[in-house]
Amino acid sequence: MNDLARARISGGATTLPAAQALQNGLAIELRVQGCADDLRQLTDNLAHGLDEVKAVERALNRSRAALAASEAALAASRNAERVATPEHPADPQVLIRFDTLTPREREVFDLLVTGMSSKLIARKLGGSFRTIEIHRAQIMRKMAARHLPELVRMSIESMASRRDHAD
Known part of the structure; x- marks a missing residue:
């Protein structure tokens, strides 16, 4: 409740139903403010979460590249150890x-x-x-x-x- 509302209620400037309406309005205003704060916090968390998702995607892409390099090295190794054929004579x-x-x-x-x-x-x-x-x-x-x-x-x-x- 803000200072002006308290002064009106305590000073008797408002009637009882009006004071209750004013208190209810102030309570709603506080809840709205709390929701806005929660929304800002969720937005910040979401932005942080997106950064983490992007970091995981980058790590996954690095892992995929490493896997592809390993598979290529394995294929090259297998080709190096090939069995002699007419096209590929023995050492x-x-x-x-x-x-x-x-x-x-x-x-x-x-x-x-x-x-x-x-x-x-x-x-x-x-x-x-x-x-x-x-x-x-x-x-x-x-x-x-x-x-x-x-x-x-x-x-x-x-x-x-x-x-x-x-x-």
Whole structure:
């Protein structure tokens, strides 16, 4: 209630119904003012919320770009590790390295890339487990393979060329 309204009511300048109407009007005015304040607060919050939505959209776009770059890198990596075909011959280094293997190492190599364990290779070829392990280490060193799957990839890539080379 404003000062003028209080003065009129307390000074007896208005009648009781008029004073009540004035009080009701002032109460409504206060509620309207409160609603206006609430509306300003909601507007500020909405503006802040839109900024947050835009920030999330920017982050999402950055993530999409990173995903696209990762997918492109993966595709390039897969192309780099392609299996040798007539259009894409085997790496000549692999063939040169394969030629450095002894006949016994080639036998072990062929069985090793099929997934046979050293123990089974020893039984099949009639050698000792330790000898096969030594051949396996020599094969890995000569072929410059860090692990067995890399050796298998080399075998697959060079298979057609090795068949042609053997004939």
